[in-house]
Structure formats: C-alpha cells, structure tokens
Amino acid sequence: MKSFRRELWFELPQRVGFVNITPQVESCLRESGICEGLCLVNAMHITASVFINDDEAGLHHDFELWLEKLAPHEPISSYHHNGYEDNADGHLKRQIMGREVVVAVSDGQLDFGPWEQIFYGEFDGRRRKRVLVKIIGE
Numbered sequence: 845m846k847s848f849r850r851e852l853w854f855e856l857p858q859r860v861g862f863v864n865i866t867p868q869v870e871s872c873l874r875e876s877g878i879c880e881g882l883c884l885v886n887a888m889h890i891t892a893s894v895f896i897n898d899d900e901a902g903l904h905h906d907f908e909l910w911l912e913k914l915a916p917h918e919p920i921s922s923y924h925h926n927g928y929e930d931n932a933d934g935h936l937k938r939q940i941m942g943r944e945v946v947v948a949v950s951d952g953q954l955d956f957g958p959w960e961q962i963f964y965g966e967f968d969g970r971r972r973k974r975v976l977v978k979i980i981g982e
Contacts, residue, residue: 845980845982848877848977852869853973854892854973854975858966859969865962869883873953880951880982885945888973891931894965894975895942895962896956896961897960
C-alpha cells in the first residue's frame with residue numbers, strides 16, 4: 845500500500861468564503877500515482893471546514909446566509925468563547941459544515957456522484973490556514 849501526504853494553504857482576504865479545491869486535490873491524486881484507495885481531505889484549523897457539495901454560486905450564498913442565521917458573528921458579547929478572539933461563530937459554523945471528507949479513488953479518479961466537488965470553507969479568514977490531503981491505496 846502507498847501513502848501520499850500534501851498540505852494545501854489558503855489565505856482568504858474576507859472573513860467568510862468558500863473555495864473549490866477539487867483541482868488541487870485531483871493534482872495531488874495524480875502526483876500520488878494511486879489508482880485505487882481513499883482520499884482524505886481535512887481542514888487543519890478549528891474555524892475552517894472541508895465539505896462536498898455543488899459548485900453553484902447561489903448555493904454558496906445560501907450557505908453563507910444560513911450559517912449566519914444559525915451562528916451570527918455579532919453581537920460578539922453573546923458568546924462565552926469570545927474575549928481573546930472574536931471568532932466563536934467560526935467555531936460553530938465549522939462544526940455545522942464539517943471537518944473533513946473522504947472520497948473513494950477508483951481507476952485513478954476521485955469517485956464522485958453527479959455535481960460533487962470538494963470545498964474549503966473559511967469562517968475566520970484573513971490569515972493563512974492549511975488543509976491536509978492524505979491518499980492511501982495502490
């Protein structure tokens with residue numbers, strides 16, 4: 845069995861945003877030479893997320909509005925976590941959107957369903973954060 849590890853780095857200029865990272869993950873898969881196995885992609889920061897969904901701007905806008913209703917950024921004073929930082933809402937948004945995805949690798953390709961893509965979700969941006977890509981298989 846082979847194993848491949850790569851870190852992808854992101855620094856979004858805004859507080860919240862979504863980035864389609866499917867091309868970077870596919871590049872890692874090609875570099876790994878693995879044809880059959882599993883690909884783990886996970887956010888290495890507690891206010892960021894990795895998830896699978898459709899690459900459609902309206903949906904991403906809906907995610908942003910929905911998450912802000914569930915865990916509004918302000919008033920900051922409504923969170924016990926805040927004090928040192930103002931990112932309690934980012935922790936909650938990450939919990940909702942998830943930490944990682946695992947995608948089957950079949951015949952050298954990510955084995956997606958229709959419209960599926962991998963996204964990095966940022967909920968406390970304006971600083972560098974990393975995503976781990978770990979691929980195992982043959």
